[in-house]
Amino acid sequence: MTAFSIAMPVQAQAQEFVSVKGHNANVREQPSTKAATLWELSDGYPLQVIQRKDGWVQVKDFEATLGWIYVPRTSKIPHMVITARVANLRAGPSQQHKVVAKLETQEIVKTLKKSSDWVQVERSNGQKGWIAGNLAWGW
Known part of the structure; x- marks a missing residue:
C-alpha cells in the first residue's frame, strides 16, 4: 500500500440497478409469490438492487422503499x-x-x-x- 492509497477514502461499491420488465410487476414484502404485494410497477421502472436471494432481488425505489421482485420480471435496460x-x-x-x-x-x-x-x-x-x-x- 502506498501513502496515497491509505489517505484516499475507500470507494463505495458501484450501485446495481434493474428495471421492471413487463406490465404490472409485483413488488412483495418477502421473496415469495405467497408474500403480500406492496405495490405494482410498470415496464421500465428503475430499482436499485440491495441483495439477491433464491431467484429474487431485494430492491429500493427512488423514495428508498424496500421490497422484493422476482428476477425474471427484471431487465438490464437502463431507465x-x-x-x-x-x-x-x-x-x-x-x-x-x-x-x-x-x-x-x-x-x-x-x-x-x-x-x-x-x-x-x-x-x-x-x-x-x-x-x-x-x-x-x-x-
Missing part, C-alpha cells in the same frame, strides 16, 4: 424515473437548447446516453431529448 415536479426535455445537453417537451413527475424514460450532468432519454412514445440528471433517478 430513469422523473423525480422533479416537471422536467424540461431539451433538444441538447444544456439549458441553452430548446425545450421540446415537459416531463411529469414519476414518468418513466429509457436512458440512452449520459454526458456530464445531462442524460439523453426516450419517452414511451419514442420522443427523444435531454434532461438534467438531477431531475431523475435511476441509471
Whole structure:
C-alpha cells in the first residue's frame, strides 16, 4: 500500500440497478409469490438492487422503499424515473437548447446516453431529448 492509497477514502461499491420488465410487476414484502404485494410497477421502472436471494432481488425505489421482485420480471435496460415536479426535455445537453417537451413527475424514460450532468432519454412514445440528471433517478 502506498501513502496515497491509505489517505484516499475507500470507494463505495458501484450501485446495481434493474428495471421492471413487463406490465404490472409485483413488488412483495418477502421473496415469495405467497408474500403480500406492496405495490405494482410498470415496464421500465428503475430499482436499485440491495441483495439477491433464491431467484429474487431485494430492491429500493427512488423514495428508498424496500421490497422484493422476482428476477425474471427484471431487465438490464437502463431507465430513469422523473423525480422533479416537471422536467424540461431539451433538444441538447444544456439549458441553452430548446425545450421540446415537459416531463411529469414519476414518468418513466429509457436512458440512452449520459454526458456530464445531462442524460439523453426516450419517452414511451419514442420522443427523444435531454434532461438534467438531477431531475431523475435511476441509471
